[in-house]
Amino acid sequence: MEVERSASADVATVNTLQSICYSRGSLRLLDQRKLPLETLYLDIRTAADGWSAIREMVVRGAPAIAIAAALSLAVEAFNLEFSGTAAGSASFLIEKLDYLVSSRPTAVNLSDAATKLKSLVKNVAETASDPKAVFQAYVDAAEAMLVDDVTENKKIGFHGATFIRENIKNPEKISILTHCNTGSLATAGYGTALGVIRSLNAGGVLKRAYCTETRPFNQASSWVLRNLLAPRYNLQGSRLTAFELVHDKIPATLIADSAAAALMQAGRVNAVIVGADRIAANGDTANKIGTYSLAVSASHHEVPFYVAAPFTSIDQSILSGDQIVIEERSAKELLYSHGGLGQQVAASGIAVWNPAFDVTPANLITAIITEKGVITKASANSFAIKEFLEGVPGSNTN
Numbered sequence: 001m002e003v004e005r006s007a008s009a010d011v012a013t014v015n016t017l018q019s020i021c022y023s024r025g026s027l028r029l030l031d032q033r034k035l036p037l038e039t040l041y042l043d044i045r046t047a048a049d050g051w052s053a054i055r056e057m058v059v060r061g062a063p064a065i066a067i068a069a070a071l072s073l074a075v076e077a078f079n080l081e082f083s084g085t086a087a088g089s090a091s092f093l094i095e096k097l098d099y100l101v102s103s104r105p106t107a108v109n110l111s112d113a114a115t116k117l118k119s120l121v122k123n124v125a126e127t128a129s130d131p132k133a134v135f136q137a138y139v140d141a142a143e144a145m146l147v148d149d150v151t152e153n154k155k156i157g158f159h160g161a162t163f164i165r166e167n168i169k170n171p172e173k174i175s176i177l178t179h180c181n182t183g184s185l186a187t188a189g190y191g192t193a194l195g196v197i198r199s200l201n202a203g204g205v206l207k208r209a210y211c212t213e214t215r216p217f218n219q220a221s222s223w224v225l226r227n228l229l230a231p232r233y234n235l236q237g238s239r240l241t242a243f244e245l246v247h248d249k250i251p252a253t254l255i256a257d258s259a260a261a262a263l264m265q266a267g268r269v270n271a272v273i274v275g276a277d278r279i280a281a282n283g284d285t286a287n288k289i290g291t292y293s294l295a296v297s298a299s300h301h302e303v304p305f306y307v308a309a310p311f312t313s314i315d316q317s318i319l320s321g322d323q324i325v326i327e328e329r330s331a332k333e334l335l336y337s338h339g340g341l342g343q344q345v346a347a348s349g350i351a352v353w354n355p356a357f358d359v360t361p362a363n364l365i366t367a368i369i370t371e372k373g374v375i376t377k378a379s380a381n382s383f384a385i386k387e388f389l390e391g392v393p394g395s396n397t398n
């Protein structure tokens with residue numbers, strides 16, 4: 001992957017929150033491991049480049065992962081000299097999509113997008129005689145994901161801001177806490193949970209956004225990245241969300257994850273809003289580690305707790321959160337400073353448990369905000385997601 005490097009700059013002069021830069025036949029991904037101090041784009045030419053960029057977390061965030069994967073294959077397909085049949089082109093694309101899904105298995109958006117794209121190319125190949133028609137249909141569908149995501153995020157922002165203003169005390173000045181990064185850097189633009197914060201701010205009712213550092217961090221899988229990128233690559237809340245909030249001039253405060261309960265105890269939080277990597281059919285939600293403890297604190301302090309995510313984050317094939325596989329990360333993230341990239345700080349020989357995600361049970365979630373509208377509770381312990389879908393015109397309940 002060749003790189004395009006611009007001079008390092010502070011947030012004030014960095015003018016981009018665009019994680020994905022695409023034009024037909026070309027894809028560049030903002031290297032989020034270098035933010036906030038350096039803006040660097042990596043040139044992505046193949047699905048293999050896309051797989052590595054997702055695995056090494058050049059690009060991260062459930063929606064952004066799916067879009068980056070689809071577009072990396074679109075670029076390869078567009079530039080490919082292919083002499084096979086229409087059926088052969090479909091097989092080529094399907095094999096690459098299955099490979100891309102293996103880059104980061106937890107977030108459902110990637111596997112959901114791959115399933116839909118595989119179905120598309122199979123259907124086109126059944127009637128097409130020219131492989132170019134199959135490749136073109138794939139490229140068109142992958143490009144549509146990029147455009148649709150921003151439109152959906154703005155709908156999430158609208159539905160979320162409207163619902164929060166209608167259901168919160170003192171709706172004229174809201175202080176809201178968020179975790180990890182769910183903004184433009186985690187999507188094709190605007191964001192999900194952070195998109196709701198943007199919409200509240202645009203509506204003039206946001207008093208302050210609080211963002212947690214989000215420890216430890218997602219560690220790169222290769223020795224080179226772990227050891228060469230040490231000073232720049234950790235902590236998605238302090239590095240990415242704080243960067244977005246300062247970039248947009250939104251009043252915001254960074255806190256340690258461990259300070260969140262005390263902030264709520266002080267009465268300084270009117271609501272908590274987070275993203276999602278995978279939501280089960282009953283509303284149980286997997287998200288970055290630390291989300292569950294925020295939900296427990298919010299429940300104790302009677303602070304509403306919202307999940308904001310595109311509907312594609314809901315995995316209706318699993319009934320509850322205990323079926324969601326949670327990745328565990330390297331012990332080095334806790335044994336060494338800088339999330340595993342610096343000096344040893346913990347005693348050698350100590351055991352480590354380091355899950356990267358946790359599951360918040362539906363009974364701790366106030367509402368799930370999607371682009372289709374806000375899903376409220378069917379009972380204390382579950383959400384009626386299927387019924388919600390059946391009430392939405394044109395929804396697919398499969």
Ligand SMILES: CSC[C@H]1O[C@H](OP(=O)(O)O)[C@H](O)[C@@H]1O
Nearest residue numbers: 060061062180182186275276288
């Ligand atoms: C809209 S991003 C949702 C979700 O994805 C992030 O995971 P990662 O940064 O490891 O890709 C994080 O859990 C966000 O809340």
